[in-house]
Amino acid sequence: MNGWKTSRQRDIEQRYLAMVERFTPNHAMAMNITRAFLWGGAICVLGEAVSELGKAYLGLETADASAFTAIVMVFLGAFLTGLGQYDKIGKHAGAGSIVPITGFANSIVSAAMEFRREGLVLGVGARMFIIAGPVLVYGIGSSVVVGLIAWVVGLFR
Amino acid sequence: MSKRIGADTIELTSRPRIAAWSASAGQKEREGPLGDTIDYVLEDDLLGQKTWELAEAAMLRDTAFRCLDKTALKTRDVDILLGGDLINQIMAVNLCARELMIPLLGLYGACSTMCEALAVGGMLADGGAARRVLCAVSSHFSTAERQYRTPLEQGGQRPASAQWTVTGAGATLLCGSDYTPEGVIPAASLTHATIGRVIDYGVKDMANMGAVMAPAAADTLARHLSDTGRSADYYDEIITGDLGKVGRGLMLALLDEKGVKVDAARVWDCGERIFSPEQDAHSGGSGCGCSAVVLNGYILDRFARGELNRVALMATGALLNATSVLQGETIPGVAHLVVIEKEDAR
Numbered sequence: 461m462n463g464w465k466t467s468r469q470r471d472i473e474q475r476y477l478a479m480v481e482r483f484t485p486n487h488a489m490a491m492n493i494t495r496a497f498l499w500g501g502a503i504c505v506l507g508e509a510v511s512e513l514g515k516a517y518l519g520l521e522t523a524d525a526s527a528f529t530a531i532v533m534v535f536l537g538a539f540l541t542g543l544g545q546y547d548k549i550g551k552h553a554g555a556g557s558i559v560p561i562t563g564f565a566n567s568i569v570s571a572a573m574e575f576r577r578e579g580l581v582l583g584v585g586a587r588m589f590i591i592a593g594p595v596l597v598y599g600i601g602s603s604v605v606v607g608l609i610a611w612v613v614g615l616f617r
Numbered sequence: 618m619s620k621r622i623g624a625d626t627i628e629l630t631s632r633p634r635i636a637a638w639s640a641s642a643g644q645k646e647r648e649g650p651l652g653d654t655i656d657y658v659l660e661d662d663l664l665g666q667k668t669w670e671l672a673e674a675a676m677l678r679d680t681a682f683r684c685l686d687k688t689a690l691k692t693r694d695v696d697i698l699l700g701g702d703l704i705n706q707i708m709a710v711n712l713c714a715r716e717l718m719i720p721l722l723g724l725y726g727a728c729s730t731m732c733e734a735l736a737v738g739g740m741l742a743d744g745g746a747a748r749r750v751l752c753a754v755s756s757h758f759s760t761a762e763r764q765y766r767t768p769l770e771q772g773g774q775r776p777a778s779a780q781w782t783v784t785g786a787g788a789t790l791l792c793g794s795d796y797t798p799e800g801v802i803p804a805a806s807l808t809h810a811t812i813g814r815v816i817d818y819g820v821k822d823m824a825n826m827g828a829v830m831a832p833a834a835a836d837t838l839a840r841h842l843s844d845t846g847r848s849a850d851y852y853d854e855i856i857t858g859d860l861g862k863v864g865r866g867l868m869l870a871l872l873d874e875k876g877v878k879v880d881a882a883r884v885w886d887c888g889e890r891i892f893s894p895e896q897d898a899h900s901g902g903s904g905c906g907c908s909a910v911v912l913n914g915y916i917l918d919r920f921a922r923g924e925l926n927r928v929a930l931m932a933t934g935a936l937l938n939a940t941s942v943l944q945g946e947t948i949p950g951v952a953h954l955v956v957i958e959k960e961d962a963r
Contacts, residue, residue, distance in 0.1 A: 480820060
C-alpha cells in the first residue's frame with residue numbers, strides 16, 4: 461500500500477485540502493475560549509468553596525481538604541453523568557468541563573455506562589478507561605520521570 | 618437486460634419498478650423539515666430492546682415488513698434481500714435477516730448503501746436473476762456514536778463541520794417488469810446505475826465527512842453525465858445522500874472545476890434537508906438511514922403524486938473504520954448513483 465500515491469495525486473490532494481479549508485466553517489474560537497474559561501472557572505470556584513467549607517466546618521487540614529474536594533467533585537461529575545446532564549454542560553463548556561477533575565469522572569462513567577451492555581467484565585471492566593486510560597498512563601508515567609529527576613538532582617545538592 | 622453504456626454506467630433496459638417503499642425514523646428526524654413524510658416514527662429509540670444494536674435491527678425488520686405490507690406480498694414472494702448498515706460486520710441487517718428469512722446479500726458501502734442496494738437490486742431484477750428484490754438499510758445514532766466516536770454521555774463539543782447520524786431505516790421493493798404485484802401502482806422505475814469509484818483526496822478529519830465524500834460525488838456525477846450523454850438539466854433534481862452543507866458546496870466547486878455545468882438550485886442534499894439548522898445537527902444528517910429515509914418518504918411520495926419525473930439519486934459514503942482512523946490513514950469516499958424515472962417519462 462505504501463507509495464500508492466502518484467505525484468499527480470499528491471498535487472490534487474494539496475489543492476483540494478486548501479479548498480476544504482475555505483469551505484469549512486471556522487470554529488467560533490473566541491466564543492469557545494470564553495465559555496471554556498467561564499465554565500472551567502466556575503467549576504474551580506465550586507471546588508475552592510468545597511475545600512474552604514471542609515476546612516471551616518469539618519476541621520480538615522489543607523492536604524485532607526484537597527482529598528475531600530477531589531472526592532466531592534468526582535462524585536458530582538459522575539452523578540451528573542449518570543443523570544445524563546454532563547454531556548449537555550460539555551456542549552457549551554467544551555474544555556471548561558473536560559479539563560477539571562469532573563471531566564475525568566465523566567470520561568470514566570460515560571464509558572462504563574456505554575459498555576454496560578457488553579457485560580461487567582469485558583464491557584464495563586475492560587472499556588471503562590477507554591478515554592481516561594491514556595491520561596492515567598501518561599500522567600503517572602510522567603510523574604515517575606519527574607520524581608526520578610528530582611531524586612537525581614537531590615543527590616548533588 | 619442490463620446494458621453497459623459509456624465507461625461505468627449500466628442501463629436497466631426493462632426498467633425495474635419501485636412498487637413499495639417505507640421509512641421509519643426517530644423523534645429528532647420527525648421534528649425536522651421532512652418529518653411529515655416519515656411513515657413510522659419511533660416512540661422510543663430503544664424500541665423496547667435490550668441494546669441499541671437490537672433496536673436498530675428491530676427497526677429495520679419492522680420497516681421491511683411495513684414496506685411489504687403495502688402490497689399483498691409475503692416475505693417468501695421476495696427473492697433476495699439486499700441490505701446494509703453501519704455496525705461492525707453489518708450486524709443490524711444480519712440480525713434482521715434471521716427473522717425475515719429472505720435470502721440475503723449483505724452490502725457495505727457506509728452511507729452510500731441505499732444506492733448500492735438499488736443499483737445491485739436493479740441489475741438483479743432487470744436481468745431476471747430475481748423477480749422481486751427488497752433493498753433495506755438502516756443507521757442509528759446510538760450505535761454509530763459508539764462505533765465511531767465517544768460514549769453517548771461523554772461531554773464534548775462537535776465541530777461545525779460534523780454531521781449527525783440519522784436514526785432511521787428505509788426499505789424499497791423493486792420488481793422486475795412482469796412481477797409488480799396486482800393492484801399495486803409503482804411510483805417509478807429504475808433506469809440507470811453508475812457505480813462509484815473509491816476516491817481519496819487526502820482528508821483525515823473524521824468530523825468533516827462532507828469533505829471526504831464530495832470528490833467521489835463529483836466524480837460519479839461527471840462520469841454518469843458523460844456516459845449517458847445527458848446534461849445535468851435532464852434531471853428535475855440531483856440529490857446527494859449526506860454530503861451536508863460543507864460537502865455540497867465542495868462538490869459543486871469540484872464539478873465547476875471539471876467543467877460540468879450543474880444548476881446549483883436543482884442540487885440538494887438529504888443530510889442538509891432532514892434536519893433544520895436549529896436542530897444542532899451542524900453540517901447535516903448522515904448515515905445509511907439518511908438517504909434511505911428521505912428516498913422512501915419525501916422523494917418517492919413525490920413521484921407517486923406525479924410531482925417528479927426524473928431524479929438522479931447519489932448516496933455518498935465515507936469508507937473509514939475505527940482502526941483506519943487510529944492508524945492515521947486518509948479516508949476514502951464513494952458515491953453510487955441511480956436514476957429514478959416516472960413510468961411515462963420516457
